Amino acid sequence: MAQAAEQAVEQPSGQAAQAGPATIGNSEFDRDTAVTLREEGVYDAELSAGWTIIHAVNGGYLLAMLGRALGQALPHPDPFSVSAHYLTASVPGPAVIRTQTVRTGRTLSTGQASLFQYAEDGTEVERIRVIATYGDLDGLSDEVRTSAKPPAIPPLEHCLGPSDGPAVIPGSSAITERLDIKLDPSTVGWAVGQPSGKGEMRGWFGLADGRDADPLSLLLTVDALPPTSFELGLKGWTPTIELTTHIRCRPAPGPLRVSITTRNLAGGFLEEDADVWDSADRLVAQSRQLARVPRS
Structure with missing residues (x-):
């Protein structure tokens, strides 16, 4: 991450954004994923209620926050491969992130990080x-050698967003106000x-304040559409039980296209495979997650 962006994200959450479209390093997403160095390898953070879905903090938002901490802790700037295991549901409020450098090489570095919150008795x-x-x-x-093709999605103006119908997921409005999602009808x-009975979800994606995508925000993008x-x-x-994301290249400015597919639901679990394409028709991110089937 650029030094200017790192400086910008240390602004406190809730600070008013500049007039006009938000920019990388100066947006609600950057402020709400900010981390503050407490001591070597330890960062303080505040999970914002603005990124909740049915009262739980969105997994992609959490991944971006840990990704930011690792980007500051490791000598290389950009996430290439990020694998996360979600152990317990996160809630809005204070958190601490502990990082550890596993290996540092000339072109790649590997680290691990855990996010902790506090129980009523003060334990982590x-x-x-x-x-x-x-x-x-x-x-x-x-x-580039690829057989992958961008998803066939109708033009953005022919797709549907939250304002085109009633809210169907009680308690889920907070994150939708921060995203600009238009789904394939x-x-x-x-x-x-x-x-439809098909495990498919496709749509256009952006942040509501106009901030362009970068490698860090792609960690949010792969987990931002409604579930298949x-x-x-x-x-x-x-x-989400486990989520692995691969960032393939730096995205071009403009809206992203996201395609998510589930081929197998069994034993109370399903997988979601996501592809993210930028405005230059490049595959910029891929992910696979294992999720628990909603309990009736």
């Missing part, structure tokens, strides 16, 4: 544990009681 409760490899996306080769049957379980006819919170 581990919420999420991450191991990640960082590098420099600007130093990657330009060579073919994946929103769940919103009108007619789920909705289109399978299931309702309720779909808690």
Whole structure:
């Protein structure tokens, strides 16, 4: 992360943003994922209530916060591969992140981090544990060999957002106010009681304040769309058990396209495979997560 961005994120959460579209390093996302160095390897943080989904803090937001801490702790700037295990549900409020450098090489460094919150008796409760490899996306080769293609999504103006229908997930409005998501109409049957039965979710994605995407915000993007379980006819919170994200290149400015697919629901768990494409038709991020099926 650029030095200017690191300085900007140390502003306290809730500080008014500058007029006009937000910028990388000066946005609500940056302020709400800010971490403050307490001592070597230990960072204080505040989980914002603005990124909750059905009263729980969104897993992608948490991943971005730990990603920011690791970006400050490790010698390389950009997340390449981040694997997280979600141990207990996080809630808005204070938290502490403890990082450890596992290995440092010439082009890659690996570290681990855990986020803790406090029980009523003051003891620490581990919420999420991450191991990640960082590098420099600007130093990657330009060579691309791929059979992957951007998802076929209707133009943004023909897609649907939260304002196009009633709220169908009680308690979920906080995060939707901070995201600019327009879903492919073919994946929103769940919103009108007619789920397709297919484990698919596709749409356009951006931050509501206009901040462009960067490698850190991509960690949020992969876990920001409604879960595919909705289109399978299931309702309720779909808690993430494990999430692995690969950041493939630095995204170009402009809206992102996200495609998420579930092929197998069994034993009370499902997987979600996500691809994220930027405005230059490049595959900028991929992820796979294991999630628990909503309990009826």
